[in-house]
Amino acid sequence: EEPAGDAFKLNHPESLMFINNCNVILRAVMEKCGDDDDCISTSEAAELAAALGEKDINNLPLPGQVDFINGGPPCQGFSGMNRFTQSTWSKVQCEMILAFLSFADYFRPKFFLLENVRNFVSFNKGQTFRLTLASLL
Numbered sequence: 001e002e003p004a005g006d007a008f009k010l011n012h013p014e015s016l017m018f019i020n021n022c023n024v025i026l027r028a029v030m031e032k033c034g035d036d037d038d039c040i041s042t043s044e045a046a047e048l049a050a051a052l053g054e055k056d057i058n059n060l061p062l063p064g065q066v067d068f069i070n071g072g073p074p075c076q077g078f079s080g081m082n083r084f085t086q087s088t089w090s091k092v093q094c095e096m097i098l099a100f101l102s103f104a105d106y107f108r109p110k111f112f113l114l115e116n117v118r119n120f121v122s123f124n125k126g127q128t129f130r131l132t133l134a135s136l137l
Contacts, residue, residue, distance in 0.1 A: 016059055022099050024048040026106065029060045035106075066107040071100050072115035097128070101135050112136065 005019035018025050023041055027049035030039040041049075097114075104112050114132070121129045 016061075018056070018060075020052075021045065021048065022103070024052070025060070026099070026102055028052050028057060029062070030106065032057055032060055033062060061107070063107050066109045068111045068113070069103055069107065069109045070113040070115075071103075097132065101132060104136060 002019050005017055008015070009017045023045040027036070027039055027041045027045045030036050031049060100114065123129070
């Protein structure tokens with residue numbers, strides 16, 4: 001969200017900040033590295049990545065330059081408080097973990113921290129959690 005990104009920039013002016021759809025950023029990084037043939041993305045993400053300015057493209061990190069990835073993909077679909085876990089919106093929220101894990105897979109940082117709700121471990125009989133762990137190995 002742009003307000004959160006703007007607040008982060010104000011509190012950490014020395015940090016490089018990208019306020020954009022994570023799929024657009026990953027697509028742009030992979031294009032920058034010549035790996036766009038290996039990137040599965042929507043046509044919208046590809047178009048938006050191609051439209052990024054030269055300054056943004058030049059500032060994108062490359063694999064080997066990222067030591068730490070920290071994030072918390074949306075948890076509403078995994079939450080026990082959500083009575084509508086089978087709704088389309090909840091399913092889309094649950095699938096956003098894939099985009100987050102794609103960053104870890106591509107950049108291979110030294111450290112990776114994923115924050116989510118407790119039910120993430122037991123959601124879908126633990127299959128989502130097991131697949132998450134397997135993708136990090």
